[in-house]
Amino acid sequence: xxxxxxxxxxxxxxxxxxxxxxxxxxxxxxxxxxxxxxxxxxxxxxxxxxxxxxxxxxxxxxxxxxxxxxxxxxxxxxxxxxxxxxxxxxxxxxxxxxxxxxxxxxxxxxxxxxxxxxxxxxxxxxxxxxxxxxxxxxxxxxxxxxxxxxxxxxxxxxxxxxxxxxxxxxxxxxxxxxxxxxxxxxxxxxxxxxxxxxxxxxxxxxxxxxxxxxxxxxxxxxxxxxxxxxxxxxxxxxxxxxxxxxxxxxxxxxxxxxxxxxxxxxxxxxxxxxxxxxxxxxxxxxxxxxxxxxxxxxxxxxxxxxxxxxxxxxxxxxxxxxxxxxxxxxxxxxxxxxxxxxxxxxxxxxxxxxxxxxxxxxxxxxxxxxxxxxxxxxxxxxxxxxxxxxxxxxxxxxxxxxxxxxxxxxxxxxxxxxxxxxxxxxxxxxxxxxxxxxxxxxxxxxxxxxxxxxxxxxxxxxxxxxxxxxxxxxxxxxxxxxxxxxxxxxxxxxxxxxxxx
Amino acid sequence: xxxxxxxxxxxxxxxxxxxxxxxxxxxxxxxxxxxxxxxxxxxxxxxxxxxxxxxxxxxxxxxxxxxxxxxxxxxxxxxxxxxxxxxxxxxxxxxxxxxxxxxxxxxxxxxxxxxxxxxxxxxxxxxxxxxxxxxxxxxxxxxxxxxxxxxxxxxxxxxxxxxxxxxxxxxxxxxxxxxxxxxxxxxxxxxxxxxxxxxxxxxxxxxxxxxxxxxxxxxxxxxxxxxxxxxxxxxxxxxxxxxxxxxxxxxxxxxxxxxxxxxxxxxxxxxxxxxxxxxxxxxxxxxxxxxxxxxxxxxxxxxxxxxxxxxxxxxxxxxxxxxxxxxx
Numbered sequence: 001x002x003x004x005x006x007x008x009x010x011x012x013x014x015x016x017x018x019x020x021x022x023x024x025x026x027x028x029x030x031x032x033x034x035x036x037x038x039x040x041x042x043x044x045x046x047x048x049x050x051x052x053x054x055x056x057x058x059x060x061x062x063x064x065x066x067x068x069x070x071x072x073x074x075x076x077x078x079x080x081x082x083x084x085x086x087x088x089x090x091x092x093x094x095x096x097x098x099x100x101x102x103x104x105x106x107x108x109x110x111x112x113x114x115x116x117x118x119x120x121x122x123x124x125x126x127x128x129x130x131x132x133x134x135x136x137x138x139x140x141x142x143x144x145x146x147x148x149x150x151x152x153x154x155x156x157x158x159x160x161x162x163x164x165x166x167x168x169x170x171x172x173x174x175x176x177x178x179x180x181x182x183x184x185x186x187x188x189x190x191x192x193x194x195x196x197x198x199x200x201x202x203x204x205x206x207x208x209x210x211x212x213x214x215x216x217x218x219x220x221x222x223x224x225x226x227x228x229x230x231x232x233x234x235x236x237x238x239x240x241x242x243x244x245x246x247x248x249x250x251x252x253x254x255x256x257x258x259x260x261x262x263x264x265x266x267x268x269x270x271x272x273x274x275x276x277x278x279x280x281x282x283x284x285x286x287x288x289x290x291x292x293x294x295x296x297x298x299x300x301x302x303x304x305x306x307x308x309x310x311x312x313x314x315x316x317x318x319x320x321x322x323x324x325x326x327x328x329x330x331x332x333x334x335x336x337x338x339x340x341x342x343x344x345x346x347x348x349x350x351x352x353x354x355x356x357x358x359x360x361x362x363x364x365x366x367x368x369x370x371x372x373x374x375x376x377x378x379x380x381x382x383x384x385x386x387x388x389x390x391x392x393x394x395x396x397x398x399x400x401x402x403x404x405x406x407x408x409x410x411x412x413x414x415x416x417x418x419x420x421x422x423x424x425x426x427x428x429x430x431x432x433x434x435x436x437x438x439x440x441x442x443x444x445x446x447x448x449x450x451x452x453x454x455x456x457x458x459x460x461x462x463x464x465x466x467x468x469x470x471x472x473x474x475x476x477x478x479x480x481x482x483x484x485x486x487x488x489x490x491x492x493x494x495x496x497x498x499x500x501x
Numbered sequence: 502x503x504x505x506x507x508x509x510x511x512x513x514x515x516x517x518x519x520x521x522x523x524x525x526x527x528x529x530x531x532x533x534x535x536x537x538x539x540x541x542x543x544x545x546x547x548x549x550x551x552x553x554x555x556x557x558x559x560x561x562x563x564x565x566x567x568x569x570x571x572x573x574x575x576x577x578x579x580x581x582x583x584x585x586x587x588x589x590x591x592x593x594x595x596x597x598x599x600x601x602x603x604x605x606x607x608x609x610x611x612x613x614x615x616x617x618x619x620x621x622x623x624x625x626x627x628x629x630x631x632x633x634x635x636x637x638x639x640x641x642x643x644x645x646x647x648x649x650x651x652x653x654x655x656x657x658x659x660x661x662x663x664x665x666x667x668x669x670x671x672x673x674x675x676x677x678x679x680x681x682x683x684x685x686x687x688x689x690x691x692x693x694x695x696x697x698x699x700x701x702x703x704x705x706x707x708x709x710x711x712x713x714x715x716x717x718x719x720x721x722x723x724x725x726x727x728x729x730x731x732x733x734x735x736x737x738x739x740x741x742x743x744x745x746x747x748x749x750x751x752x753x754x755x756x757x758x759x760x761x762x763x764x765x766x767x768x769x770x771x772x773x774x775x776x777x778x779x780x781x782x783x784x785x786x787x788x789x790x791x792x793x794x795x796x797x798x799x800x801x802x803x804x805x806x807x808x809x810x811x812x813x814x815x816x817x818x819x820x821x822x823x824x825x826x827x828x829x
Binding site for chain 1: 691692693694695696697698700701703704705707708709710711712713714770771772
C-alpha cells in the first residue's frame with residue numbers, strides 16, 4: 001500500500017451511479033470522508049442525497065462505482081457489513097421501533113449484528129444504559145419509544161448509532177423537527193463525537209447549521225457532485241448558487257401598506273382556552289404580516305382559530321370592518337379567508353389523488369351547475385391556470401400529488417386556496433421541509449399576492465423567512481403577543497432572543 | 502399500577518370475572534371442575550388458532566385463511582390415513598396435517614413475502630381458494646368413520662374423575678397441543694432474536710429492513726408457522742369431534758380474530774401478548790358456553806361478542822387518545 005494507514009480515508013466512494021426506472025438519481029459521484037471529520041452533504045430535495053446515503057448504508061446497491069472502507073473495496077455493501085464497518089445512518093424518521101422500549105431499540109442492531117439468536121435481556125439493558133451515558137443523557141429505559149418526545153427519540157437513535165464502535169455517523173436532515181435549543185445541543189453532541197474520532201456526514205439543506213458545524217462541504221445537484229471543498233471556501237451565496245444552480249434574488253416585497261389601505265382583518269382580544277389570550281392586531285390590504293414564536297407559543301392555535309378549525313372562545317374578529325363570527329372552516333371561507341396548513345401532508349393534501357383534484361377541491365361549489373353536476377371543462381381550465389401561474393413543476397395535473405417534491409406540493413396547496421379567490425390568506429409554516437430554491441419562489445409568490453392587494457399572514461418559526469417575506473412581525477410567547485417589530489428594525493439575533501427569553 | 506389498569510389484559514380479566522360471577526349467581530353448578538375442563542376442552546382449537554393469528558398480527562399482517570388451511574389439512578390427512586392403511590398411526594396424521602398446513606402457509610408467504618401483496622387480500626383469496634380446492638379435488642363427503650388412531654386420541658385423557666355431586670370431568674390429552682403452542686410461541690416471541698425481529702417488523706417494517714432484518718424470510722416463517730399450527734389444530738379438532746367434515750371450521754375466522762384483538766393485539770401490528778390472547782380466547786369460549794347456562798338464546802352470542810369487541814378495543818383506544826390529547 002502506498003498510503004500510510006492513517007492517511008487512508010475512512011470511506012471513499014468513487015464513480016457511484018444509480019438510476020431508478022431510467023431516471024438518474026446519481027451520476028458518477030465521488031465522496032471521501034476521513035476519520036473524525038464533519039462533512040456536509042448539501043443539496044435540494046431530489047438532488048440524490050438520500051440515494052447516496054442508502055448506498056453508503058448498504059440499503060441499496062449502486063449500478064456502478066465502488067465503495068472503499070479503510071481501503072478495502074466493496075462492490076455491493078450489505079446493511080450488516082456496513083454496520084460492521086462502523087457506518088451508522090440516522091434516518092430522518094430515526095428508524096426506531098415505536099412499539100419497543102428504549103433499551104431494546106438501542107440494543108436491537110447490536111444483538112442482530114452480533115448474530116445472536118437468543119435475547120439476553122440483562123445485556124440489552126446494560127448496552128442501552130452505557131450507550132445513553134456516552135452521550136450524557138438520561139432516558140427511562142423501559143419507556144416505549146412511541147411515548148417519547150421527538151428530541152428524545154433522536155437521542156435514542158444517536159445512542160443506538162454509537163454502539164458497535166460507530167466510526168461514521170450519517171445524519172439525514174437531523175434538525176427538521178427540533179427547536180432552536182434542541183438543535184444547539186445536537187450540534188454540541190456532534191462536536192463531542194468528533195473529539196472521540198467519530199466522523200459525521202451531516203445531510204442538510206439548512207444553510208445556517210451547515211456553516212455552524214461542518215469542515216467540508218459536498219454539494220449535490222440533480223445527482224451530480226457540483227462542488228466540494230473546505231467550508232471556509234463557501235459562503236451563503238455560493239452555497240445557495242451551487243445547490244440551486246441559479247442566483248436567488250432577495251424577495252422584492254412591495255412597499256408597506258400605508259394607513260390609507262383598507263383594513264381587511266382586525267382581531268381584538270382573541271383567546272381560546274389556555275392556548276392563547278388577548279391577541280389583537282390588524283392586517284391591511286397589500287400587507288404581509290408575520291407571526292413568529294416557538295413551538296407551543298400558541299402561533300398554530302391562533303392560525304387555526306382565525307380559520308375556524310379550532311374557533312376562539314373570546315374576543316372579536318372583524319373582516320373588512322364587519323364583525324365576523326368564525327365558528328367553522330365554512331364560515332372562514334365565506335369571509336374570504338384561506339389557510340395553508342403547517343403539515344401539508346397530513347392536513348392539506350390527498351396524496352394519492354391527482355394534482356388537479358387536489359387543487360380543485362376548494363372550488364367545487366362554484367363550478368357546480370344545475371342539479372349539482374360539475375362543469376368539468378371550466379373547472380379543469382381554472383385549475384390548470386393556477387397550476388401554471390404558480391409554476392408547479394409537473395408534466396400533467398393528472399399525476400398524483402405524491403409524485404411532486406415538497407416545494408411543489410406546497411404550491412398545489414397554495415393553488416387550491418388561491419383558486420377560491422380569498423381576500424385574506426393565512427400561511428402556517430409555508431416553507432417547512434421545502435428546499436432553498438422553492439423557498440425563494442414561495443416568498444416571491446407571497447410578495448406577488450400582496451401586490452395584488454391580498455392580506456397575507458405568515459406564521460413561521462423560521463426567522464430569516466419572516467424577516468425576508470413580511471412587512472411587520474408579531475412575536476408570540478406563552479399564548480400572548482409580546483412584541484411588534486417592523487421588518488427593517490429587526491435582526492435575526494434580536495428576534496431569536498425575544499422568542500426565547 | 503396505572504399501566505396495569507389501562508392494559509387490555511386487565512380489562513378482559515375483569516370482564517371474565519364479572520361473567521363468571523353472573524353465571525354462578527344464576528346457576529351455582531357453574532363453579533365446578535366440570536365447567537373448567539369443558540371450557541378448556543372447548544378452547545383448545547380456538548386457542549391454537551388464536552396463538553397463530555396473534556403472531557401474524559404482531560408481525561404487522563393479518564391472516565384470515567387459517568380455518569381453510571386447517572380444514573384442508575385435517576380432511577386430507579384423514580383421507581390419506583385411510584388410503585395408506587395407517588389408521589392407527591396418529592403420529593402420521595399429525596405429521597401429514599402439519600406438513601399440509603405448512604405447505605399452504607408457504608403459499609400465503611409466497612404471495613405476501615415474495616410478491617409483496619397485502620396480507621388481507623392474499624389470505625381472503627386463499628381462504629376461498631383452499632376451501633374450493635378441498636371441496637372440488639379432495640372431497641366433500643363427511644368422514645364419520647374416522648380412523649381408529651383418531652378415535653383413540655379423542656378418548657385419551659390426561660386425567661378424569663367424578664365430582665362430589667356425581668358430575669363427570671376429564672381433560673383431554675389434546676390440551677397438550679395448546680400448551681405446546683403457547684410455550685413454543687412464547688419462547689420464540691420473547692427469547693429469540695427471530696421473535697424480537699417479528700415484533701420489531703410489526704412496529705416498523707422500514708426500520709427493520711434498514712437494520713438488516715430479513716423481512717421476507719421472517720414473513721415466510723410467520724405464515725409457515727401459522728400454517729403448521731392451523732394444520733395441527735385441524736386434526737385435533739377432527740379427532741375430538743370424531744368426524745372429518747370438509748365444511749367444518751371455515752366461518753370461525755372472525756371469532757378467533759375477535760379473541761386476539763380483545764386480548765390486546767393491534768390490527769396495526771407490533772402489539773400482542775400470549776397472556777392477552779389466552780384471556781381473549783377464554784372470554785369468547787366462556788360467553789359461548791355461559792350464555793346457554795344463563796338461558797339466553799345462542800343467537801345473542803354474536804351480539805354480546807360484538808359489543809365486547811367494541812368495548813375491549815374501544816376503551817383502550819379512547820384512553821390512548823385522551824392521553825395523547827393531554828400530552829399535546
